Amino acid sequence: MRAAYRVADVRSAEAALLATVPPGALMARAAAGLARRCGQLLSERGGRYGSRAVLLVGPGDNGGDALFAGAELARQGVRVSAVAVVPDRIHAGGLAALRSAGGRLADEALSAPCDLVVDGIVGIGGVGPLLGRALALVGAVTAVPASAGGPVVVAVDLPSGVSADTGDVPGPAVRADVTVTFGCLKPALVVGPAAELAGEVELVDIGLGPFVRAEPAVRVADDGDVRSWWPVPGPQSDKYLRGVVALATGSVTYPGAAVLSVGGAAAGPAGLIRYAGAAREQVLTRHPQVIAATRVADAGRAQAWVCGSGLGSGARAIADLRAVLATPVPVVLDADAIAMLVDGAMAELLRARRAPLVLTPHDGEFARLAGAPPGADRVGAALRLAAWTNAVVLLKGSRTIVASPDGQAWANATGCAALATAGAGDVLAGLLGSLLAAGLPPVRAAVAAAYAHGLAGRAAARVGAVTATDLVTALPTVTGSLTAPCR
Numbered sequence: 001m002r003a004a005y006r007v008a009d010v011r012s013a014e015a016a017l018l019a020t021v022p023p024g025a026l027m028a029r030a031a032a033g034l035a036r037r038c039g040q041l042l043s044e045r046g047g048r049y050g051s052r053a054v055l056l057v058g059p060g061d062n063g064g065d066a067l068f069a070g071a072e073l074a075r076q077g078v079r080v081s082a083v084a085v086v087p088d089r090i091h092a093g094g095l096a097a098l099r100s101a102g103g104r105l106a107d108e109a110l111s112a113p114c115d116l117v118v119d120g121i122v123g124i125g126g127v128g129p130l131l132g133r134a135l136a137l138v139g140a141v142t143a144v145p146a147s148a149g150g151p152v153v154v155a156v157d158l159p160s161g162v163s164a165d166t167g168d169v170p171g172p173a174v175r176a177d178v179t180v181t182f183g184c185l186k187p188a189l190v191v192g193p194a195a196e197l198a199g200e201v202e203l204v205d206i207g208l209g210p211f212v213r214a215e216p217a218v219r220v221a222d223d224g225d226v227r228s229w230w231p232v233p234g235p236q237s238d239k240y241l242r243g244v245v246a247l248a249t250g251s252v253t254y255p256g257a258a259v260l261s262v263g264g265a266a267a268g269p270a271g272l273i274r275y276a277g278a279a280r281e282q283v284l285t286r287h288p289q290v291i292a293a294t295r296v297a298d299a300g301r302a303q304a305w306v307c308g309s310g311l312g313s314g315a316r317a318i319a320d321l322r323a324v325l326a327t328p329v330p331v332v333l334d335a336d337a338i339a340m341l342v343d344g345a346m347a348e349l350l351r352a353r354r355a356p357l358v359l360t361p362h363d364g365e366f367a368r369l370a371g372a373p374p375g376a377d378r379v380g381a382a383l384r385l386a387a388w389t390n391a392v393v394l395l396k397g398s399r400t401i402v403a404s405p406d407g408q409a410w411a412n413a414t415g416c417a418a419l420a421t422a423g424a425g426d427v428l429a430g431l432l433g434s435l436l437a438a439g440l441p442p443v444r445a446a447v448a449a450a451y452a453h454g455l456a457g458r459a460a461a462r463v464g465a466v467t468a469t470d471l472v473t474a475l476p477t478v479t480g481s482l483t484a485p486c487r
Ligand SMILES: NC(=O)C1=CN([C@@H]2O[C@H](COP(=O)(O)OP(=O)(O)OC[C@H]3O[C@@H](n4cnc5c(N)ncnc54)[C@H](OP(=O)(O)O)[C@@H]3O)[C@@H](O)[C@H]2O)[C@@H](O)CC1
Pocket: 010, 011, 014, 026, 027, 030, 058, 059, 060, 061, 062, 063, 065, 121, 122, 123, 124, 125, 126, 127, 128, 129, 130, 131, 132, 134, 156, 157, 158, 182, 183, 206, 208
Protein backbone atom coordinates (compact mmCIF):
# COMPACT_ATOMS: atom_id res chain seq x y z
CA MET A 1 0.00 0.00 0.00
CA ARG A 2 1.21 3.48 -0.81
CA ALA A 3 -0.08 6.48 1.09
CA ALA A 4 -0.48 10.13 0.14
CA TYR A 5 -0.53 12.90 2.74
CA ARG A 6 -1.98 16.39 2.81
CA VAL A 7 0.31 19.42 2.60
CA ALA A 8 -0.35 20.44 6.23
CA ASP A 9 0.69 16.97 7.40
CA VAL A 10 3.79 17.01 5.17
CA ARG A 11 4.71 20.41 6.62
CA SER A 12 4.33 19.14 10.21
CA ALA A 13 6.47 16.10 9.48
CA GLU A 14 9.03 18.25 7.72
CA ALA A 15 9.24 20.59 10.72
CA ALA A 16 9.82 17.68 13.08
CA LEU A 17 12.48 16.20 10.81
CA LEU A 18 14.18 19.56 10.25
CA ALA A 19 14.79 19.86 13.96
CA THR A 20 16.96 16.74 13.82
CA VAL A 21 19.17 17.51 10.81
CA PRO A 22 21.64 20.26 9.86
CA PRO A 23 20.29 23.24 7.88
CA GLY A 24 19.97 22.50 4.19
CA ALA A 25 20.17 18.74 4.67
CA LEU A 26 16.64 18.03 3.45
CA MET A 27 16.97 20.10 0.33
CA ALA A 28 20.32 18.40 -0.34
CA ARG A 29 18.68 14.97 -0.05
CA ALA A 30 15.81 16.03 -2.28
CA ALA A 31 18.12 17.57 -4.87
CA ALA A 32 20.39 14.52 -4.90
CA GLY A 33 17.41 12.26 -5.72
CA LEU A 34 16.18 14.68 -8.34
CA ALA A 35 19.60 14.97 -9.99
CA ARG A 36 19.99 11.19 -10.00
CA ARG A 37 16.75 10.70 -11.88
CA CYS A 38 17.40 13.58 -14.29
CA GLY A 39 20.85 12.14 -15.02
CA GLN A 40 19.36 8.73 -15.75
CA LEU A 41 16.84 10.25 -18.13
CA LEU A 42 19.55 12.16 -19.99
CA SER A 43 21.66 9.00 -20.21
CA GLU A 44 18.71 7.13 -21.70
CA ARG A 45 18.28 9.92 -24.25
CA GLY A 46 21.84 9.88 -25.57
CA GLY A 47 24.10 10.92 -22.71
CA ARG A 48 24.64 13.62 -20.10
CA TYR A 49 27.83 15.24 -21.34
CA GLY A 50 27.02 18.20 -23.56
CA SER A 51 23.25 17.79 -23.20
CA ARG A 52 21.17 20.85 -22.34
CA ALA A 53 18.90 21.28 -19.34
CA VAL A 54 16.64 24.19 -18.50
CA LEU A 55 15.50 24.75 -14.93
CA LEU A 56 12.27 26.66 -14.35
CA VAL A 57 12.87 28.15 -10.94
CA GLY A 58 10.07 29.51 -8.81
CA PRO A 59 10.58 31.73 -5.78
CA GLY A 60 10.27 29.02 -3.14
CA ASP A 61 12.09 25.89 -2.04
CA ASN A 62 10.76 23.99 -5.03
CA GLY A 63 12.98 26.23 -7.13
CA GLY A 64 15.80 25.63 -4.64
CA ASP A 65 15.58 21.89 -5.22
CA ALA A 66 15.78 22.47 -8.97
CA LEU A 67 18.86 24.71 -8.62
CA PHE A 68 20.82 22.29 -6.42
CA ALA A 69 19.94 19.40 -8.72
CA GLY A 70 20.98 21.55 -11.69
CA ALA A 71 24.32 22.18 -10.01
CA GLU A 72 24.89 18.44 -9.70
CA LEU A 73 23.98 17.92 -13.37
CA ALA A 74 26.35 20.74 -14.37
CA ARG A 75 29.15 18.96 -12.51
CA GLN A 76 28.39 15.92 -14.66
CA GLY A 77 28.87 17.90 -17.87
CA VAL A 78 25.29 18.95 -18.58
CA ARG A 79 24.90 22.52 -19.89
CA VAL A 80 22.41 23.90 -17.37
CA SER A 81 20.59 27.21 -17.52
CA ALA A 82 18.04 28.44 -15.02
CA VAL A 83 15.10 30.72 -15.71
CA ALA A 84 13.72 32.56 -12.69
CA VAL A 85 9.97 32.97 -12.38
CA VAL A 86 10.49 36.03 -10.18
CA PRO A 87 14.00 37.31 -11.01
CA ASP A 88 14.54 39.10 -7.71
CA ARG A 89 13.30 36.11 -5.68
CA ILE A 90 15.39 33.07 -6.31
CA HIS A 91 16.91 30.63 -3.82
CA ALA A 92 20.26 32.29 -3.15
CA GLY A 93 22.15 29.20 -2.02
CA GLY A 94 20.84 27.18 -4.93
CA LEU A 95 21.80 29.86 -7.45
CA ALA A 96 25.30 30.15 -5.99
CA ALA A 97 25.71 26.37 -6.19
CA LEU A 98 24.56 26.33 -9.80
CA ARG A 99 26.89 29.13 -10.79
CA SER A 100 29.91 27.64 -9.08
CA ALA A 101 29.24 24.36 -10.93
CA GLY A 102 29.24 26.18 -14.29
CA GLY A 103 25.49 26.69 -14.76
CA ARG A 104 24.03 30.08 -15.62
CA LEU A 105 20.96 32.20 -15.14
CA ALA A 106 19.16 32.87 -18.44
CA ASP A 107 16.58 35.51 -19.32
CA GLU A 108 14.39 33.44 -21.57
CA ALA A 109 13.09 29.91 -21.22
CA LEU A 110 13.80 27.46 -24.00
CA SER A 111 15.40 29.98 -26.36
CA ALA A 112 17.36 27.05 -27.83
CA PRO A 113 16.35 23.37 -28.04
CA CYS A 114 17.04 21.43 -24.87
CA ASP A 115 16.94 17.82 -23.72
CA LEU A 116 15.52 18.24 -20.23
CA VAL A 117 13.21 20.70 -18.52
CA VAL A 118 13.08 20.68 -14.73
CA ASP A 119 9.85 22.17 -13.41
CA GLY A 120 10.70 23.84 -10.11
CA ILE A 121 8.04 26.55 -10.43
CA VAL A 122 5.94 25.54 -7.43
CA GLY A 123 5.55 22.45 -5.29
CA ILE A 124 3.46 22.05 -2.17
CA GLY A 125 3.49 25.84 -1.71
CA GLY A 126 1.40 26.37 -4.85
CA VAL A 127 -1.94 28.10 -4.27
CA GLY A 128 -4.68 28.34 -6.89
CA PRO A 129 -4.05 28.65 -10.63
CA LEU A 130 -0.57 29.67 -11.77
CA LEU A 131 -0.13 33.40 -12.13
CA GLY A 132 2.19 35.82 -13.94
CA ARG A 133 5.40 34.53 -15.43
CA ALA A 134 4.79 31.07 -13.97
CA LEU A 135 1.84 30.80 -16.32
CA ALA A 136 3.85 31.88 -19.36
CA LEU A 137 6.61 29.38 -18.56
CA VAL A 138 4.15 26.50 -18.41
CA GLY A 139 3.06 27.32 -21.96
CA ALA A 140 6.67 27.16 -23.12
CA VAL A 141 7.25 23.75 -21.47
CA THR A 142 4.14 22.12 -22.79
CA ALA A 143 4.71 23.24 -26.41
CA VAL A 144 6.39 20.02 -27.65
CA PRO A 145 5.96 16.76 -25.70
CA ALA A 146 8.91 14.39 -25.26
CA SER A 147 7.11 11.82 -27.42
CA ALA A 148 7.24 14.31 -30.34
CA GLY A 149 10.92 15.05 -29.91
CA GLY A 150 10.56 17.74 -27.25
CA PRO A 151 12.52 17.76 -24.01
CA VAL A 152 11.77 15.28 -21.26
CA VAL A 153 9.93 17.15 -18.50
CA VAL A 154 10.69 16.34 -14.87
CA ALA A 155 8.45 17.93 -12.24
CA VAL A 156 9.95 18.68 -8.86
CA ASP A 157 7.71 17.28 -6.10
CA LEU A 158 4.51 18.03 -8.07
CA PRO A 159 3.69 19.24 -11.58
CA SER A 160 3.28 23.00 -11.17
CA GLY A 161 -0.29 24.22 -11.45
CA VAL A 162 -2.03 21.36 -9.67
CA SER A 163 -3.76 21.51 -6.29
CA ALA A 164 -1.65 19.30 -4.06
CA ASP A 165 -4.39 18.24 -1.65
CA THR A 166 -7.21 17.52 -4.08
CA GLY A 167 -5.71 16.62 -7.45
CA ASP A 168 -7.69 19.41 -9.07
CA VAL A 169 -6.09 21.32 -11.93
CA PRO A 170 -7.49 24.85 -11.73
CA GLY A 171 -5.68 26.25 -14.79
CA PRO A 172 -2.79 25.56 -17.16
CA ALA A 173 -0.32 23.17 -15.56
CA VAL A 174 2.88 21.34 -16.38
CA ARG A 175 2.49 17.92 -17.99
CA ALA A 176 5.46 15.95 -16.70
CA ASP A 177 7.01 12.78 -18.03
CA VAL A 178 8.37 12.06 -14.57
CA THR A 179 7.63 13.60 -11.18
CA VAL A 180 10.29 13.20 -8.52
CA THR A 181 8.53 13.68 -5.21
CA PHE A 182 10.08 13.90 -1.76
CA GLY A 183 9.36 12.15 1.52
CA CYS A 184 5.88 10.91 0.71
CA LEU A 185 3.23 11.02 -1.99
CA LYS A 186 0.79 13.90 -2.12
CA PRO A 187 -2.89 13.40 -3.11
CA ALA A 188 -2.43 15.19 -6.46
CA LEU A 189 -0.05 12.44 -7.53
CA VAL A 190 -2.73 9.77 -7.19
CA VAL A 191 -6.17 11.37 -7.67
CA GLY A 192 -8.01 13.68 -10.02
CA PRO A 193 -6.81 15.15 -13.30
CA ALA A 194 -3.53 16.15 -11.64
CA ALA A 195 -2.47 12.52 -11.38
CA GLU A 196 -2.56 12.27 -15.18
CA LEU A 197 -0.11 15.19 -15.41
CA ALA A 198 2.46 13.68 -13.06
CA GLY A 199 3.69 10.99 -15.45
CA GLU A 200 5.77 8.35 -13.75
CA VAL A 201 6.14 9.15 -10.06
CA GLU A 202 9.41 8.48 -8.25
CA LEU A 203 9.43 8.82 -4.49
CA VAL A 204 12.75 9.94 -3.02
CA ASP A 205 13.38 8.99 0.60
CA ILE A 206 14.52 12.04 2.57
CA GLY A 207 14.00 10.46 5.99
CA LEU A 208 10.50 11.89 6.45
CA GLY A 209 8.70 8.57 7.00
CA PRO A 210 9.08 8.23 10.79
CA PHE A 211 7.93 11.83 11.29
CA VAL A 212 4.64 11.48 9.40
CA ARG A 213 2.08 11.06 12.17
CA ALA A 214 -1.14 11.82 10.31
CA GLU A 215 -3.50 9.36 8.70
CA PRO A 216 -3.04 9.21 4.93
CA ALA A 217 -5.40 11.40 2.92
CA VAL A 218 -5.56 8.69 0.27
CA ARG A 219 -4.22 5.17 0.02
CA VAL A 220 -3.27 3.31 -3.15
CA ALA A 221 -3.38 -0.48 -3.23
CA ASP A 222 -0.64 -2.41 -4.97
CA ASP A 223 -0.46 -5.89 -6.37
CA GLY A 224 0.67 -7.34 -3.05
CA ASP A 225 -2.31 -5.88 -1.19
CA VAL A 226 -4.85 -7.19 -3.66
CA ARG A 227 -3.19 -10.61 -3.81
CA SER A 228 -3.18 -10.89 -0.03
CA TRP A 229 -6.87 -9.93 0.18
CA TRP A 230 -8.22 -11.95 -2.73
CA PRO A 231 -10.20 -14.95 -1.41
CA VAL A 232 -8.85 -18.27 -2.62
CA PRO A 233 -10.56 -21.63 -2.32
CA GLY A 234 -8.96 -24.21 -0.06
CA PRO A 235 -9.20 -28.00 0.18
CA GLN A 236 -12.34 -27.76 2.33
CA SER A 237 -14.12 -25.32 0.00
CA ASP A 238 -17.36 -26.07 -1.74
CA LYS A 239 -19.42 -23.81 -3.93
CA TYR A 240 -21.47 -22.50 -1.00
CA LEU A 241 -18.52 -21.95 1.30
CA ARG A 242 -16.82 -19.95 -1.47
CA GLY A 243 -19.82 -17.61 -1.37
CA VAL A 244 -22.98 -17.16 -3.39
CA VAL A 245 -23.44 -13.89 -5.25
CA ALA A 246 -26.82 -12.87 -6.58
CA LEU A 247 -27.58 -10.19 -9.16
CA ALA A 248 -30.76 -8.22 -9.79
CA THR A 249 -29.60 -6.46 -12.92
CA GLY A 250 -30.74 -5.92 -16.49
CA SER A 251 -34.24 -5.56 -17.86
CA VAL A 252 -36.22 -6.18 -21.02
CA THR A 253 -34.79 -2.91 -22.32
CA TYR A 254 -31.21 -3.55 -21.15
CA PRO A 255 -30.60 -7.31 -21.05
CA GLY A 256 -26.93 -6.71 -21.84
CA ALA A 257 -26.34 -5.15 -18.44
CA ALA A 258 -27.38 -8.44 -16.85
CA VAL A 259 -25.07 -10.46 -19.07
CA LEU A 260 -22.16 -8.11 -18.38
CA SER A 261 -22.65 -7.91 -14.62
CA VAL A 262 -22.92 -11.68 -14.41
CA GLY A 263 -19.77 -11.85 -16.55
CA GLY A 264 -17.97 -9.67 -14.01
CA ALA A 265 -19.20 -11.87 -11.17
CA ALA A 266 -18.06 -15.00 -13.01
CA ALA A 267 -14.46 -13.76 -12.89
CA GLY A 268 -14.63 -13.31 -9.12
CA PRO A 269 -14.06 -15.75 -6.28
CA ALA A 270 -17.68 -16.69 -5.44
CA GLY A 271 -18.58 -20.33 -5.98
CA LEU A 272 -22.11 -19.85 -7.26
CA ILE A 273 -24.00 -17.12 -9.12
CA ARG A 274 -27.70 -16.52 -8.88
CA TYR A 275 -29.54 -14.18 -11.21
CA ALA A 276 -32.97 -12.64 -10.77
CA GLY A 277 -34.51 -10.53 -13.48
CA ALA A 278 -36.00 -10.09 -16.90
CA ALA A 279 -32.84 -11.12 -18.77
CA ARG A 280 -32.88 -14.69 -17.47
CA GLU A 281 -32.73 -16.25 -20.94
CA GLN A 282 -29.87 -14.06 -22.16
CA VAL A 283 -27.90 -14.68 -18.99
CA LEU A 284 -28.32 -18.45 -19.22
CA THR A 285 -27.34 -18.47 -22.87
CA ARG A 286 -24.02 -16.77 -22.06
CA HIS A 287 -23.48 -18.22 -18.58
CA PRO A 288 -25.12 -21.65 -18.28
CA GLN A 289 -23.66 -22.18 -14.81
CA VAL A 290 -25.93 -19.47 -13.35
CA ILE A 291 -29.03 -20.38 -11.32
CA ALA A 292 -31.62 -17.98 -12.64
CA ALA A 293 -35.03 -16.74 -11.56
CA THR A 294 -37.16 -13.88 -12.75
CA ARG A 295 -37.74 -12.17 -9.39
CA VAL A 296 -35.52 -11.42 -6.43
CA ALA A 297 -38.02 -13.02 -4.06
CA ASP A 298 -37.58 -16.34 -5.90
CA ALA A 299 -33.80 -16.24 -6.26
CA GLY A 300 -32.73 -18.17 -3.16
CA ARG A 301 -30.11 -17.31 -0.60
CA ALA A 302 -26.92 -15.43 -1.28
CA GLN A 303 -24.02 -13.95 0.67
CA ALA A 304 -24.13 -10.71 -1.34
CA TRP A 305 -26.41 -8.95 -3.82
CA VAL A 306 -25.71 -6.67 -6.76
CA CYS A 307 -28.63 -4.53 -7.86
CA GLY A 308 -29.27 -1.82 -10.39
CA SER A 309 -27.14 -2.09 -13.54
CA GLY A 310 -29.61 -1.71 -16.44
CA LEU A 311 -32.49 -2.46 -14.07
CA GLY A 312 -34.76 0.41 -15.07
CA SER A 313 -36.94 2.25 -12.61
CA GLY A 314 -40.47 0.90 -13.11
CA ALA A 315 -42.63 -0.86 -10.54
CA ARG A 316 -40.82 -4.15 -11.04
CA ALA A 317 -37.41 -2.53 -10.49
CA ILE A 318 -38.64 -0.78 -7.35
CA ALA A 319 -39.97 -4.05 -5.94
CA ASP A 320 -36.73 -5.89 -6.70
CA LEU A 321 -34.63 -3.14 -5.12
CA ARG A 322 -36.81 -3.28 -2.02
CA ALA A 323 -36.38 -7.04 -1.83
CA VAL A 324 -32.61 -6.73 -2.20
CA LEU A 325 -32.36 -4.04 0.48
CA ALA A 326 -34.38 -6.23 2.83
CA THR A 327 -31.78 -9.00 2.71
CA PRO A 328 -29.34 -9.19 5.63
CA VAL A 329 -26.25 -9.47 3.41
CA PRO A 330 -23.85 -6.98 1.79
CA VAL A 331 -25.38 -5.17 -1.19
CA VAL A 332 -23.86 -3.32 -4.14
CA LEU A 333 -26.13 -0.67 -5.61
CA ASP A 334 -25.22 0.47 -9.12
CA ALA A 335 -26.75 2.71 -11.78
CA ASP A 336 -30.59 2.65 -11.70
CA ALA A 337 -30.61 1.43 -8.09
CA ILE A 338 -28.68 4.56 -7.10
CA ALA A 339 -31.14 6.72 -9.01
CA MET A 340 -34.00 5.08 -7.12
CA LEU A 341 -32.53 6.22 -3.80
CA VAL A 342 -32.81 9.89 -4.71
CA ASP A 343 -36.44 10.55 -3.77
CA GLY A 344 -36.00 9.09 -0.29
CA ALA A 345 -38.57 6.33 -0.80
CA MET A 346 -35.99 3.72 0.23
CA ALA A 347 -34.83 5.66 3.30
CA GLU A 348 -36.55 3.45 5.85
CA LEU A 349 -35.21 0.25 4.31
CA LEU A 350 -31.73 1.74 4.21
CA ARG A 351 -31.91 2.81 7.84
CA ALA A 352 -33.00 -0.68 8.86
CA ARG A 353 -30.04 -2.34 7.16
CA ARG A 354 -27.16 -3.63 9.26
CA ALA A 355 -25.13 -5.33 6.55
CA PRO A 356 -22.69 -3.31 4.42
CA LEU A 357 -23.85 -1.24 1.48
CA VAL A 358 -21.60 -0.25 -1.43
CA LEU A 359 -22.68 2.45 -3.89
CA THR A 360 -20.92 2.64 -7.27
CA PRO A 361 -21.87 6.00 -8.82
CA HIS A 362 -20.28 7.68 -11.79
CA ASP A 363 -20.25 11.47 -11.64
CA GLY A 364 -23.80 11.85 -12.96
CA GLU A 365 -25.24 9.38 -10.46
CA PHE A 366 -23.18 11.00 -7.73
CA ALA A 367 -24.65 14.40 -8.60
CA ARG A 368 -28.21 13.10 -8.49
CA LEU A 369 -27.71 11.47 -5.13
CA ALA A 370 -25.56 14.11 -3.46
CA GLY A 371 -27.29 17.10 -5.03
CA ALA A 372 -24.12 18.36 -6.71
CA PRO A 373 -21.30 16.87 -8.79
CA PRO A 374 -18.15 15.72 -6.98
CA GLY A 375 -16.34 18.91 -7.98
CA ALA A 376 -12.66 19.67 -7.54
CA ASP A 377 -12.13 17.57 -4.42
CA ARG A 378 -13.24 14.12 -5.50
CA VAL A 379 -11.91 12.36 -2.41
CA GLY A 380 -13.60 14.83 -0.09
CA ALA A 381 -16.85 14.52 -2.02
CA ALA A 382 -16.78 10.71 -1.94
CA LEU A 383 -16.03 10.73 1.80
CA ARG A 384 -18.94 13.08 2.47
CA LEU A 385 -21.35 10.89 0.50
CA ALA A 386 -20.03 7.80 2.30
CA ALA A 387 -20.59 9.42 5.69
CA TRP A 388 -24.04 10.68 4.73
CA THR A 389 -25.25 7.36 3.33
CA ASN A 390 -23.30 5.17 5.78
CA ALA A 391 -22.15 3.26 2.70
CA VAL A 392 -18.84 2.56 1.04
CA VAL A 393 -18.79 4.79 -2.04
CA LEU A 394 -16.91 3.74 -5.15
CA LEU A 395 -16.79 6.92 -7.23
CA LYS A 396 -15.96 5.89 -10.78
CA GLY A 397 -13.66 7.86 -13.02
CA SER A 398 -10.18 7.83 -14.41
CA ARG A 399 -8.83 7.42 -10.86
CA THR A 400 -11.68 5.60 -9.18
CA ILE A 401 -12.01 6.47 -5.51
CA VAL A 402 -13.25 4.23 -2.73
CA ALA A 403 -14.41 6.06 0.38
CA SER A 404 -15.71 4.58 3.61
CA PRO A 405 -18.06 6.07 6.19
CA ASP A 406 -15.24 5.98 8.76
CA GLY A 407 -13.14 8.36 6.67
CA GLN A 408 -10.77 6.08 4.75
CA ALA A 409 -10.14 6.82 1.09
CA TRP A 410 -8.38 4.83 -1.61
CA ALA A 411 -7.52 5.76 -5.19
CA ASN A 412 -7.17 3.21 -7.95
CA ALA A 413 -4.07 3.46 -10.09
CA THR A 414 -4.68 0.67 -12.61
CA GLY A 415 -7.44 2.18 -14.74
CA CYS A 416 -7.07 3.34 -18.30
CA ALA A 417 -9.22 5.49 -20.57
CA ALA A 418 -10.26 2.40 -22.55
CA LEU A 419 -12.57 1.60 -19.62
CA ALA A 420 -14.74 4.55 -20.60
CA THR A 421 -16.99 2.28 -22.63
CA ALA A 422 -20.65 1.39 -22.21
CA GLY A 423 -21.24 -1.46 -19.80
CA ALA A 424 -17.83 -1.35 -18.14
CA GLY A 425 -19.48 -0.31 -14.87
CA ASP A 426 -21.83 -3.32 -15.02
CA VAL A 427 -18.83 -5.64 -15.18
CA LEU A 428 -17.26 -3.88 -12.20
CA ALA A 429 -20.43 -4.16 -10.11
CA GLY A 430 -20.64 -7.90 -10.75
CA LEU A 431 -17.02 -8.49 -9.79
CA LEU A 432 -17.44 -6.42 -6.65
CA GLY A 433 -20.48 -8.45 -5.65
CA SER A 434 -18.54 -11.68 -6.06
CA LEU A 435 -15.75 -10.41 -3.80
CA LEU A 436 -18.29 -9.41 -1.14
CA ALA A 437 -19.99 -12.78 -1.37
CA ALA A 438 -16.65 -14.46 -0.84
CA GLY A 439 -16.33 -12.59 2.44
CA LEU A 440 -14.08 -9.66 1.67
CA PRO A 441 -14.92 -6.58 3.77
CA PRO A 442 -16.57 -3.88 1.64
CA VAL A 443 -13.66 -1.42 1.35
CA ARG A 444 -11.25 -4.15 0.33
CA ALA A 445 -13.80 -5.66 -2.03
CA ALA A 446 -14.32 -2.28 -3.72
CA VAL A 447 -10.59 -1.51 -3.92
CA ALA A 448 -9.76 -4.98 -5.23
CA ALA A 449 -12.58 -4.91 -7.79
CA ALA A 450 -11.48 -1.54 -9.17
CA TYR A 451 -7.88 -2.77 -9.26
CA ALA A 452 -8.64 -5.95 -11.22
CA HIS A 453 -11.13 -4.11 -13.47
CA GLY A 454 -8.44 -1.57 -14.35
CA LEU A 455 -5.94 -4.31 -15.16
CA ALA A 456 -8.53 -6.01 -17.35
CA GLY A 457 -9.02 -2.71 -19.21
CA ARG A 458 -5.29 -2.50 -19.86
CA ALA A 459 -5.09 -6.12 -20.96
CA ALA A 460 -8.02 -5.69 -23.33
CA ALA A 461 -6.58 -2.45 -24.71
CA ARG A 462 -3.38 -4.27 -25.66
CA VAL A 463 -5.48 -6.43 -27.99
CA GLY A 464 -7.52 -3.65 -29.62
CA ALA A 465 -10.51 -1.37 -29.15
CA VAL A 466 -12.19 -2.28 -25.87
CA THR A 467 -15.84 -3.15 -25.30
CA ALA A 468 -17.34 -4.24 -22.00
CA THR A 469 -17.52 -7.77 -23.42
CA ASP A 470 -13.75 -7.64 -23.93
CA LEU A 471 -13.40 -6.77 -20.25
CA VAL A 472 -15.39 -9.87 -19.33
CA THR A 473 -13.08 -11.89 -21.55
CA ALA A 474 -9.94 -10.36 -20.05
CA LEU A 475 -10.97 -10.52 -16.40
CA PRO A 476 -10.47 -14.24 -15.62
CA THR A 477 -6.82 -14.06 -16.66
CA VAL A 478 -6.36 -10.98 -14.46
CA THR A 479 -8.12 -12.42 -11.45
CA GLY A 480 -6.37 -15.73 -11.99
CA SER A 481 -3.00 -13.99 -11.94
CA LEU A 482 -3.96 -12.23 -8.71
CA THR A 483 -4.54 -15.57 -7.04
CA ALA A 484 -1.55 -17.37 -8.55
CA PRO A 485 1.41 -17.80 -6.22
CA CYS A 486 4.01 -15.05 -6.63
CA ARG A 487 7.01 -16.17 -8.64
N1 LIG B 1 8.31 19.34 2.66
C1 LIG B 1 9.52 18.77 2.64
O1 LIG B 1 9.76 17.89 3.41
C2 LIG B 1 10.53 19.21 1.68
C3 LIG B 1 10.23 20.19 0.73
N2 LIG B 1 11.10 20.50 -0.22
C4 LIG B 1 10.69 21.35 -1.33
O2 LIG B 1 10.08 22.52 -0.91
C5 LIG B 1 8.88 22.73 -1.64
C6 LIG B 1 7.99 23.65 -0.93
O3 LIG B 1 8.64 24.88 -0.88
P1 LIG B 1 7.90 26.22 -0.47
O4 LIG B 1 7.19 26.00 0.80
O5 LIG B 1 8.94 27.27 -0.46
O6 LIG B 1 6.83 26.42 -1.58
P2 LIG B 1 6.94 26.32 -3.20
O7 LIG B 1 6.23 25.10 -3.62
O8 LIG B 1 8.33 26.49 -3.66
O9 LIG B 1 6.04 27.53 -3.70
C7 LIG B 1 6.00 28.72 -2.99
C8 LIG B 1 6.23 29.88 -3.90
O10 LIG B 1 5.45 29.80 -5.07
C9 LIG B 1 4.70 30.99 -5.26
N3 LIG B 1 3.37 30.64 -5.72
C10 LIG B 1 2.42 29.95 -5.01
N4 LIG B 1 1.35 29.76 -5.76
C11 LIG B 1 1.60 30.33 -6.96
C12 LIG B 1 0.84 30.48 -8.14
N5 LIG B 1 -0.40 29.98 -8.21
N6 LIG B 1 1.38 31.12 -9.19
C13 LIG B 1 2.63 31.63 -9.09
N7 LIG B 1 3.40 31.52 -7.98
C14 LIG B 1 2.89 30.89 -6.93
C15 LIG B 1 4.66 31.71 -3.93
O11 LIG B 1 4.75 33.06 -4.21
P3 LIG B 1 4.22 34.17 -3.15
O12 LIG B 1 2.81 33.79 -2.87
O13 LIG B 1 5.14 34.04 -1.99
O14 LIG B 1 4.39 35.43 -3.88
C16 LIG B 1 5.87 31.15 -3.18
O15 LIG B 1 6.96 32.01 -3.22
C17 LIG B 1 8.38 21.34 -1.86
O16 LIG B 1 7.41 21.23 -2.85
C18 LIG B 1 9.67 20.63 -2.20
O17 LIG B 1 10.00 20.83 -3.57
C19 LIG B 1 12.42 19.87 -0.28
O18 LIG B 1 13.40 20.82 -0.57
C20 LIG B 1 12.87 19.24 1.00
C21 LIG B 1 11.85 18.56 1.74
